[in-house]
Amino acid sequence: MHDMNTTTTPAKAKNDDLTQRIEDSLNNIRPYLEADGGNVRILEITKDNILKLEFVGNCGNCAMSHMTFKAGVEDAIKRSVPEIKIIEVVNLLQP
16 A cells, blocks of 8 residues: 655655755754854745744854854855755844
């Protein structure tokens, strides 16, 4: 009997590939975030290739989170996954 829940649609396969590539790029900077007690997680990738992230741990309430996003997270993702058009951090503290 075929399990209908394991069927992969082309859109899901594309999203899974994007998610994995984003995770790979984030894994390059995670050690720096984790050293300060923080991390970042993917919340959503929209059909329009808008990536929504959340800073967690100390990154979620750090005054330097905006700089961390611009100089680290955003740069790493844009270099590795140019299909992503916009990156939003839902809990980013503004400078």
